[in-house]
Amino acid sequence: GDSVTQMEGPVTLSEEAFLTINCTYTATGYPSLFWYVQYPGEGLQLLLKATKADDKGSNKGFEATYRKETTSFHLEKGSVQVSDSAVYFCALNSQGGSEKLVFGKGTKLTVNP
Amino acid sequence: DVKVTQSSRYLVKRTGEKVFLECVQDMDHENMFWYRQDPGLGLRLIYFSYDVKMKEKGDIPEGYSVSREKKERFSLILESASTNQTSMYLCASNLRGRQQETQYFGPGTRLLVL
Numbered sequence: 001g002d003s004v005t006q007m008e009g010p011v012t013l014s015e016e017a018f019l020t021i022n023c024t025y026t027a028t029g030y031p032s033l034f035w036y037v038q039y040p041g042e043g044l045q046l047l048l049k050a051t052k053a054d055d056k057g058s059n060k061g062f063e064a065t066y067r068k069e070t071t072s073f074h075l076e077k078g079s080v081q082v083s084d085s086a087v088y089f090c091a092l093n094s095q096g097g098s099e100k101l102v103f104g105k106g107t108k109l110t111v112n113p
Numbered sequence: 114d115v116k117v118t119q120s121s122r123y124l125v126k127r128t129g130e131k132v133f134l135e136c137v138q139d140m141d142h143e144n145m146f147w148y149r150q151d152p153g154l155g156l157r158l159i160y161f162s163y164d165v166k167m168k169e170k171g172d173i174p175e176g177y178s179v180s181r182e183k184k185e186r187f188s189l190i191l192e193s194a195s196t197n198q199t200s201m202y203l204c205a206s207n208l209r210g211r212q213q214e215t216q217y218f219g220p221g222t223r224l225l226v227l
Contacts, residue, residue, distance in 0.1 A: 034215070043117070043203055043218035044156075089155065099144055099163070099209065100171070101216060105155035 002027040006090045006104035013080055013111050021075040021107045023064075023090035031092040033057075033066050033073040034101070038087040047075075047088070080111045116140070117219035119204055124224045132191040134222050136204030143209035145187035146216065147171075147179065150201040162187055163209055194226045 007022040025031065032051045036044040048057030050066035050073065057064050062077045073090060090104040120135035136145065144163050148156040148171075158171030160179040168179050176198060180188040187206075191198055201223050205216040 036218075041220075043220045044205075044216075045218065046215045049215065093214075099207070099214070100146070100158055100161055103156040105153065 002031070002092060002094050002102045004090050004092055004102055004104040006088075006107055008105075009087075009107040009109070011107060011109045013109070015082055015111055015113050016079045017111075019075070019077040019080045019084075019109070021088055021090075021109070023073045023075065023104060025071050025073065025090075025092050027071075027092055027094050027102075029094060030068075031094045033064070034091040034093070035062070035064055035073070035075050036089045036091060036103075038089065038106075040086070044089060080109070082111050082113055085109055085111045117204055117206055117217050119202075119219040119222050121222050122220060124222060126191075126194050126224065126226050128195060128226060130191075130194050130226075132194050132224070132226075134189040134191075134202055134204075134224070136187045136189070136206075136219055137185050138187075138206040138217070139185065140206065140217070141184065142206035142217075143184070144207050144216075145181065146205040147177075147187065147189045148203045148205065149173070150203055150221070156203065159189065194224075196226050198224065199226045200224060 034049045035047040037047045048059040050057040053068035055066045087106045091101045117138045147159040161169045162181040178190045204219040207214045207216045
């Protein structure tokens, strides 16, 4: 079945450091790919998404490119801020009629001043 | 703005109690979802509803049931709460029929079963 694997956390960075959170997937066909973020004490919210190969999703300085050849959707940000401290979830939605998201286990990011 | 609200942020219940978690969305979404979130396990789908009175089991439906009598409201029911159901419960909704459609989440209910 479909699955998402993302790097284990927690990840701790200093402010202005470069961030990469790896995400790879297994799915049939051409899934849509998502990154969701969960700030402390809140529900999840969409950070960015990409719906076809080579698409780049971007938002709030974060970017991720849909790479079909490597089945990856790695999240990057050039300069993190303390306010980016959160849990990040990679997810996919397969083709074929299913409207359910498959989530990775989440990566907790802490950014220190 | 899409709004998904959950009836409680925190709940404390006793083992064996019947527990109701309510979720309401205001964007006329057909699909609604209940997840539980546990450390190290991420989000796991409990139940999914794609229309009023329609439901589909997710990955971990055991010990839970759901009710969707109105389009905007989706209830999760713990028939007889157990300590292993202590968790964070998240509700979500989205439009039906489009693979790329974003799911919108509520703030979550943190349930403690004693």
